[in-house]
Amino acid sequence: MAFEGLSERLQKTMQKIRGKGKVTEADVKEMMREVRLALLYADVNLKVVKSFVKKVSERAVGQEVMKSLTPGQQVIKVVKDELTELMGGEQSKIATANKPPTVVMMVGLQGAGKTTTTGKLANLLRKKYNRKPLLVAADIYRPAAINQLQTLGKQLTLPVFSLGDKVSPVEIATKAIEKAKEEHHDYVLIDTAGRLHIDENLMDELKQIKEKVNPDEILLVVDAMTGQDAVNVAQSFNDQLGVTGVVLTKLDGDTRGGAALSIRAVTEKPIKFVGMGEKMDALEPFHPERMASRILGMGDVLSLIEKAEATIDEEKAKELEQKMRSASLTLDDFLEQLAQVRNMGPLDELLKMLPGANKMKGLNNLKIDDKQISHVEAIIQSMTKEEKEHPEIINASRRRRIAKGSGRPVQEVNRLLKQFEEMKKMMKQMNNMTKKGKRKGFKLPFM
Known part of the structure; x- marks a missing residue:
């Protein structure tokens, strides 16, 4: 993304102030010096930088921050608000004439x-x-x-x-x-x-x-x-x-x-x-x-949801959810999901929309090669219908045949089958936890 350099610098600056129980004017002054440098380095217009720094500084040492129970968090909110305002405040939609076209x-x-x-x-x-x-x-x-x-x-x-x-x-x-x-x-x-x-x-x-x-x-x-x-x-x-x-x-x-x-x-x-x-x-x-x-x-979950809604079939998603709950997911289902996720755009860009993605080690340098997904698809497509529905029947000779048919090493076939098995176990555990939770009168936040 275009803002990677700026994003990294601002996040490091915000991290220093995030957890502070008390924020002084000196803290704000030091933070704004770093913010100013980050914006200038990102090639932001000098007048724009001066105006932005002035607005944030005034609000960051004001009553809303100093009297807040979490002043560090409040300063970050001020920076986000002013950054939003700098880029226009709210979405500006394309015009629609009263009389077409x-x-x-x-x-x-x-x-x-x-x-x-x-x-x-x-x-x-x-x-x-x-x-x-x-x-x-x-x-x-x-x-x-x-x-x-x-x-x-x-x-x-x-x-x-x-x-x-x-x-x-x-x-x-x-x-x-x-x-x-x-x-x-x-x-x-x-x-x-x-x-x-x-x-x-x-x-x-x-x-x-x-x-x-x-x-x-x-x-x-x-x-x-x-x-x-x-x-x-x-x-x-x-x-x-x-x-x-x-x-x-x-x-x-x-x-x-x-x-x-x-x-x-x-x-x-x-x-x-x-x-x-x-x-x-x-x-x-x-x-x-x-x-x-x-x-x-802070991520961009709304855009991620919109991308998903535009590319993922709602009926199929419900069907998949049922299969995930009952841990009856097949490799055919997995293949279908891969295709739908690919339509949403590059996976490394999608991951960066998740909140806290900036804290995941190496994510900024992560480049998910589209070929890797193609290899997985080729392996699954080289299986018989029965093998896709019951991967447990895939023995050594079947693995060699699948590897040959997909043009991939046997090790990759083994790795895919192992990962798929682990994923199914995890879904089963999550489902069991949800059932126990319901019996005790609460619901897990992710279900």
Whole structure:
């Protein structure tokens, strides 16, 4: 995640004050010195850092902290609150026009990932919000820009409106809206031209499109990896065009994350979406409070739950729960679950959303190779139906056959079977504990 460096530094700083029964002004001053350095190192705008430190300092030595029974914890709450506020306070949702279609202009510099983000946003609108978007190819200058959007449309099975590269972008946008009304599309996403840097011709064209189609949203796509340059780009586009929101791409990359913390404060425009990977479903609504929790190592359980709800079949999940309770889980069930979890995204990123994940040794450097999961799948798929349902029948000769069929060593087959057996034992123990608990009149918190 983009904030790993900042997250690590802030968590170390917070740890020093967390358990303190009494917090002095000197403690707060020392903590804020380290917070200031952490933010500057993360490439956060200097004015933003000064304002943030001032606000936290004032609240941290105020009555709400000093009179608190747990002042250390209260200071951390202050930092989280102010960090949330810095990134916008609450989620800013995409606009919805009173009378469809909702028109969204996608703008930004060349190379920020604007065309791909346009496709991702259309995919998100369809899957998460059940909308019917129309993609519009209005970038007539960049070689293959139209083809790229058409390819994305084909991949996502979404319609793309194009009049080629000989018609003006203003006319393309106008005709696209007419088409959207005819075919009852509720969103029109216009992929406009970008440049390597901001110039007068680019801005004039974007202003003409804006004037002609009167968009409900002007979303600026910015590459988070460009650091402070991202903030400068956002400010320039906003001054000349009046953007309504920002989409940060490559927030999963090796970047300091300062752009996400600075853009909202400098432009006063909300971050509406963030790109967290290259796949077409790797665009997420931006939640300031959840991001603040993740930065401070408090996890992001709500996002994890949403990912699970979007990818895991509810009926199958209930069926699996029953099997887990009765410890009758088969290797086929296990295989099905692996497939559903894989759809949620990279496992190392999912683990980092858990509260306290920052305290798990080596998790920040953990990279779960997708191949490992593929190997497990290959081993299970090389078993017969009977073997999957009754793994206890798998003797030495069967193990050799499974190893050969999956192309994996016998040791890996042995390890998988042993781990699966241990998991079933653990489920049986948990179920027994729950039954005993019910008899004694209480329920275990995880059941």
